[in-house]
Amino acid sequence: MAGLLVEDREDAVVVHGRSELQWLTHLVKCHEAELVELERLNRYYEGTQPLSYMHPELQRELEDNVRQVVINWPRLVVDSIEERLDVEGFRFPGKVESDNELWRIWQANDLDEQSQQGHLDALVMKRAYVVVGTNADDETTPIVTVESALDMYAEHDPRTRRLVAAVKRWSVGEGQDQVDYATLYLPDDTIWWVKQKGGTWLEDADHPRDNHNMGELPVEVLANRPRLKARNGVSELADVIPLSDAACKIATDMMISAEFHAMPRRVAFGFGEEDFVDQNGRRMSVWSRVAGRIWATSKSRKDDGADVMQFPEASLSNFHSTINQLAQLTASLSGIPPHFLGYSTANPASADAIRSSETRLIKRAERKQRAWGGAWERVMRLILRIRDGEWSDDARALETIWRDASTPTVAQSADAAVKLFTAKIVPLRPTRERLGFSQVQIQRMEELDEQAANEVMQRLAGGDVTPLFGTKPAPPPAAPDPEPAPDPVPEPVGAAGGNAA
Structure with missing residues (x-):
């Protein structure tokens, strides 16, 4: 594989000294x-961390019998935020x-899936990177x-x-056949490198350098919680890891107690190995002696001094209360509702109380949207620069469209959106966005709206005014003709009363 030393190149540059x-x-x-x-x-995040807070000697003794119980709260904390971060357009x-x-x-680069993975890695490992080429x-x-921070x-x-330089590393093959590669990103150049057996980096002759001359890196950082003195971000797990370690330790101790103390323990006096046999005279295993429900023997307390005692079993409630307390602490530090961690009270929370408990989680997700929205907007500007060969002035004020981070019911969302639209506060398209429809669905709705409007115009052009005024109401039904009155019945002669003169 051919390579060139940087000092041998005439176009080698110096950046920031x-x-x-x-x-x-x-x-x-x-x-x-x-x-x-x-x-x-x-x-x-993967739940493969080592067990903490246990004495090494005890861990070595129990290694063959007890496995670590992993309560993966770090994954729950991260996923609860990441599930509310969905880009829907620009x-x-x-x-x-x-x-x-x-x-x-965006769709051609499968960024629906890759953006989700980038957000996830940034929450776990402080940051992720986006590269445009x-x-x-x-x-x-x-x-x-x-790209992953790994x-x-x-x-x-x-x-x-702003970023002044970046490197991406990867390896091909394993063992003696492994070859290390790297890509160096500088403000005006992208350079590919290969590592020799002696550890020397040479420029990869199979990949000529890209002199893009953009004046900035084709790289953006998705940093989680960046600070003025910590531009590379902080992991979302920083506050959760000690509590997760404690919960895993308590849960593992609970299983050890269940193994040795949760079942009643018995002690027998005056017995020998020959007494622990089944009905066929075969010797019973140790576990059968411990877990057997009925013990029978011909020995007596008076003559043989035989006796059996049972110790009371241990309660595991102290472990339960400790895990619940750790769950409350994790909820308070991470901002997720306590019921996400399985913590519940005797009285179930109402729907309003559940939504109120999600307020901090929603606000955290909205903060991520604001920070990472700017990063994705810079990525879009790089895309336009690479595609068009020049910077777009309009792209400096791009806006990232995010899905609503809250979890209102469908009825609540629809009611609020319809009221805002009816009052002419919000136009139709933002109303549909508020209802959670994707950009493709909204575009299809607008096509149907335009089709319906064209049909109305065609009918009006033909003289049909029904679309404007509606169909003519049907006349009320005619009243039925009144029935003729019956003929009067003549009175009989002399029916008036009295005698004739």
């Missing part, structure tokens, strides 16, 4: 220093609807990939707080 090779070795060293912590955080300034072209590029097969659709590292400029 470092050469290309110096940037590569510096970033690789910084990444190696963080890998141990990142892998530890990843194990906690809107240019002054536009009501989302941009179809940006959404096409050219597409040789389709110049109108740049390639966008979301594979990538970037450094910020302390003056501008």
Whole structure:
């Protein structure tokens, strides 16, 4: 495999006082220093962390008999936030609807799935990265990939707080055949590298460098909770890990107690091994002696001194109350409702109380949407720059459209949206967005609206005014003709009373 030393290239550049090779070795060293912590955080999310708070001697003694009970609260805390982070489109300034072209590029790069994975990794391992590059097969659709912090590292400029350099690392093969590769991202160049057997990095001649001359990196960072002095973010698990370790320790202790103390323990006096046999005279196993319900023997207390005692079994309620207390602490620190952690009270919470308990979780999700919305908008600007060859002024004010992070009922959402639309406070399209319809569904609805409007115009052009005034109401039914009165009956002669003169 051919390679060139950076010092041998005439076009080698210096960025912020470092050469290309110096940037590569510096970033690789910084990444190696963080890998141990990142892998530890990843194990906690996967539920493969080691057992804590147990004496090593006791752990060695029980290793063959007792396994760790993992209560994976870290995954629950992360997933509860990530499930409320769904990008639904991008809107240019002054536009009501989302941009179809940006959404096409989003879908072509499978960013529905990749964005979810990036949000998840950022919550767990402090950050994730988004890389934009050219597409040789389709110049109108740049390639966008979301990268893990386990594979990538970037450094910020302390003056501008923008990325000044980044590296992505990967390996091909295993053992003696393993080859290490790296991609170095600089403001005007993207360079591919390969590591030799002696540990020297050489520029990969099979991948010519990309002199894009954009003036900034084609990389963006999805940092979780970045701070002014911690631009790379903080893991969402920082406050949860100690409580999760304590819960796993208590749950494991509970299983040990269930093994040795939760069942009644018996002690027998005056018996030998020959007394523990079944009805066929075969010797019983140790477990049968412990768990057997009925013991029978011909020995007596008076003559043989035989006796059997039973110790009271241990209650496990103290473990239950400790785990419930840890669950409440986890809920208070992470902002998730206590019922997410299985904590319940004697009186079930009402629907309003449940929604109220989700307020902090919803606010946290909305904070993530605001921070990561800006990162995705910068990614869209990079996409337009790579596609068009120039920066778009309109893209500087892009808006990321997120799905509502709250969980109202369908009836509540529909009622609120219809009232706002009826009062002419919100137009029709934002009303449909508020109801949770996707951009594709809204576009189909608008097509049906336009089709119905065209049909009305065609009917009006033909002289049919029914669409304007509705159908003519039917006349009321005619009243029936009155029945003729019956003829009077003549009175009989002399019926008036009295005698004739």
